[in-house]
Amino acid sequence: xxxxxxxxxxxxxxxxxxxxxxxxxxxxxxxxxxxxxxxxxxxxxxxxxxxxxxxxxxxxxxxxxxxxxxxxxxxxxxxxxxxxxxxxxxx
Amino acid sequence: xxxxxxxxxxxxxxxxxxxxxxxxxxxxxxxxxxxxxxxxxxxxxxxxxxxxxxxxxxxxxxxxxxxxxxxxxxxxxxxxxxxxxxxxxxxxxxxxxxxxxxxxxxxxxxxxxxxxxxxxxxxxxxxxxxxxxxxxxxxxxxxxxxxxxxxxxxxxxxxxxxxxxxxxxxxxxxxxxxxxxxxxxxxxxxxxxxxxxxxxxxxxxxxxxxxxxxxxxxxxxxxxxxxxxxxxxxxxxxxxxxxxxxxxxxxxxxxxxxxxxxxxxxxxxxxxxxxxxxxxxxxxxxxxxxxxxxxxxxxxxxxxxxxxxxxxxxxxxxxxxxxxxxxxxxxxxxxxxxxxxxxxxxxxxxxxxxxxxxxxxxxxxxxxxxxxxxxxxxxxxxxxxxxxxxxxxxxxxxxxxxxxxxxxxxxxxxxxxxxxxxxxxxxxxxxxxxxxxxxxxxxxxxxxxxxxxxxxxxxxxxxxxxxxxxxxxxxxxxxxxxxxxxxxxxxxxxxxxxxxxxxxxxxxxxxxxxxxxxxxxxxxxxxxxxxxxxxxxxxxxxxxxxxxxxxxxxxxxxxxxxxxxx
Numbered sequence: 001x002x003x004x005x006x007x008x009x010x011x012x013x014x015x016x017x018x019x020x021x022x023x024x025x026x027x028x029x030x031x032x033x034x035x036x037x038x039x040x041x042x043x044x045x046x047x048x049x050x051x052x053x054x055x056x057x058x059x060x061x062x063x064x065x066x067x068x069x070x071x072x073x074x075x076x077x078x079x080x081x082x083x084x085x086x087x088x089x090x091x
Numbered sequence: 092x093x094x095x096x097x098x099x100x101x102x103x104x105x106x107x108x109x110x111x112x113x114x115x116x117x118x119x120x121x122x123x124x125x126x127x128x129x130x131x132x133x134x135x136x137x138x139x140x141x142x143x144x145x146x147x148x149x150x151x152x153x154x155x156x157x158x159x160x161x162x163x164x165x166x167x168x169x170x171x172x173x174x175x176x177x178x179x180x181x182x183x184x185x186x187x188x189x190x191x192x193x194x195x196x197x198x199x200x201x202x203x204x205x206x207x208x209x210x211x212x213x214x215x216x217x218x219x220x221x222x223x224x225x226x227x228x229x230x231x232x233x234x235x236x237x238x239x240x241x242x243x244x245x246x247x248x249x250x251x252x253x254x255x256x257x258x259x260x261x262x263x264x265x266x267x268x269x270x271x272x273x274x275x276x277x278x279x280x281x282x283x284x285x286x287x288x289x290x291x292x293x294x295x296x297x298x299x300x301x302x303x304x305x306x307x308x309x310x311x312x313x314x315x316x317x318x319x320x321x322x323x324x325x326x327x328x329x330x331x332x333x334x335x336x337x338x339x340x341x342x343x344x345x346x347x348x349x350x351x352x353x354x355x356x357x358x359x360x361x362x363x364x365x366x367x368x369x370x371x372x373x374x375x376x377x378x379x380x381x382x383x384x385x386x387x388x389x390x391x392x393x394x395x396x397x398x399x400x401x402x403x404x405x406x407x408x409x410x411x412x413x414x415x416x417x418x419x420x421x422x423x424x425x426x427x428x429x430x431x432x433x434x435x436x437x438x439x440x441x442x443x444x445x446x447x448x449x450x451x452x453x454x455x456x457x458x459x460x461x462x463x464x465x466x467x468x469x470x471x472x473x474x475x476x477x478x479x480x481x482x483x484x485x486x487x488x489x490x491x492x493x494x495x496x497x498x499x500x501x502x503x504x505x506x507x508x509x510x511x512x513x514x515x516x517x518x519x520x521x522x523x524x525x526x527x528x529x530x531x532x533x534x535x536x537x538x539x540x541x542x543x544x545x546x547x548x549x550x551x552x553x554x555x556x557x558x559x560x561x562x563x564x565x566x567x568x569x570x571x572x573x574x575x576x577x578x579x580x581x582x583x584x585x586x587x588x589x590x591x592x593x594x595x596x597x598x599x600x601x602x603x604x605x606x607x608x609x610x611x612x613x614x615x616x617x618x619x620x621x622x623x624x625x626x627x628x629x630x631x632x633x634x635x636x637x638x639x640x641x642x643x644x645x646x647x648x649x650x651x652x653x654x655x656x657x
Contacts, residue, residue: 012129013143017127018129044141048132048139051141058122059131074118074119074127075118075121075127
C-alpha cells in the first residue's frame, strides 16, 4: 500500500485543543505513516464555510479523505489507540 | 449470492450510513464529554459560525467531571442521560454501562417507593431531596444523599438533575460517635461499679483491723498468738491495699487523682519502701538487695504516701518476679541539663523479665505479662498503671525496659527535682490535715464522743478502742437514735458518724447536730472520692476519713478537733 494518506485537520484558530490535535497528529504520522501522508489544516475561524464540505460539527476533527472511504476522528487525538482505530490503520 | 436483491442492497447501504452517523454522533458526545473538543460549528441562517468554548466553560465542565459528588441527568422516564466520573466512581460502574439505564435499578428494592416519591416531587415541585441506599457493581451498599432539580433544555425538553453525595464515610463516623458514646457510658458505669464494690469490700475490714491492731498491742497474749495476729493484720492490710488500688484506678480513669504535696525527702521514702518490701527476703537469704542512692539532695515537692506507693509497687514486683539467688538493685541519680533537674530512681532485677511484645502493655490496667504469669503470681495487675499515673501527676514519668524473657526488668521513675511547691494552690488546707506526726506526742484529751454506726461489729470495736484511749463513747445506730442521744447528753464534744445510716444520711445528721448543738464532726465513709470529701465538708464535717479506718488517723483527727475546741 504505497497510496498517500490524505488527511485534513479542521481547527478553530489556536484553541488549546486545536494546537494539541495538530501536534498529536504530526507525531502519530511520523511514527506510523512516515513518508506517505499529507496534512491539510483548515482554520474554520477564518473560513467557516468550509465546514460544510465534511459536515464538521465539533472542532478539532480529523478527516481521512484517502484512502477511501472517508472517516472522521473527533477530538484532540490524544488517545493513540483511538486514532489507530479511527484511521483503520493496520499496524 | 452475487445476484443480490437490489432492495436488500439499498437497505444495507442505508443501514451503513445510519450506523456511521450514529457512530459520529456518539463520538462527538464522547469527545465533548472527555474535553477533547473546544469549538463547535453552528449552522445559522447566514452560514456557519464557529463558537470556541471559553475558559470558564472548560473550568465548569472539568469541575463537574472531577467533583467528588456524582451528577446524573435523568430523562422523564428515569433513564440516565449522562453521568459524571464521580457518579461512576460511587457506583463502581463505567459511564457507558450507566448511560440509558434506569437509575432506580441501582437503588435497593426496599427504597424503590421512597426513590419514586423523590422523583415525583422533583418533577412536580422543581426540586426535592432525600437519602437512599444504592448498590454498587461489587455489591457494596452505599448510603447516598440525593438532591433533585429540574433543568429546562428549551423547546419543552426538561431533565432532572441529580447530585449524588456518598454518605459512607459520614455514616461510619456517626456510628463511631455513637459507639464512642456507648463506650463512655459503659466506662462511667464501670467506675461507679468499682467505687461501690470497693466500698462494700472495705466495710467489713474496719472492725477486723481495729480489733486485731488492738489485740496485737495486748502484752498478755503469748508470742505465737501475737505472730498469728500480725499475719492476720498484714493480710487485711494487703486486702485493703488491693481495694485502694481499685479505687485509685477509678480516680485515674476519671482524671481525678489528687496529690497532697509537701516537702518530701525521697531518700526516706525509698528506704522505707525497701524496709517494708525487701527486709524479709534479704534476711531469708533469698535475694540480694542492693541500695545505691546518690549523695545528692533528694528533696522533692511531692505526695509522700503516693510516692511510697510507687516504690512499694516496683519493689514488690521485683521481689515477686525474681527467683531465689537473684538481685534487686535500687539506685538513684540526678539528671541535669534539662530544666528543671530530674531525680531518677531505678529498680532493676534479675528476674523473669518481660518479653518485647508484652512490654508496651504492662502499664495498661489488668495486664500482667502473659496469662501464665498472672496465674502464678496472682494480683490484679493495677500497680503499674497506678504508679505511672502517680509519677505523671507529679510531672515525672515511669518507664520500663527489659532485654526479654529471663533477662530481668528495669523500671525507672523520674521526678522533677524541686524542693519548692510547683503550684502553691494545691490543697494546702488538706495537706495540713494529713495524718499528723507533728502531734503524735501530744497527750490525749478525754472527749465525749457520739459514735453513730449501724454496723454493730464496727460500732463495738471502735467504741472499745476509743474507750481504751480514754474517751467517753455514746453509741447510736441511726439518725433518730443519734439525735435523741445528743438531746439527752450533758456535754458532747464531737460526733463520729458513718454516712450511710438506715434512716438517713450522715450529712443530714451532721447538719442537724451542728445547728442544734454546735457539734463538730468526723465522717466515716467507704467512699473517698474528691466529690465525697467535698460533700462531707459542705455538710459541716471537719474531717472525712475513708474506711477501713486506721485508728492512728482517727486519733490524730480527734486530737486536732480537741485542740481547735480549746
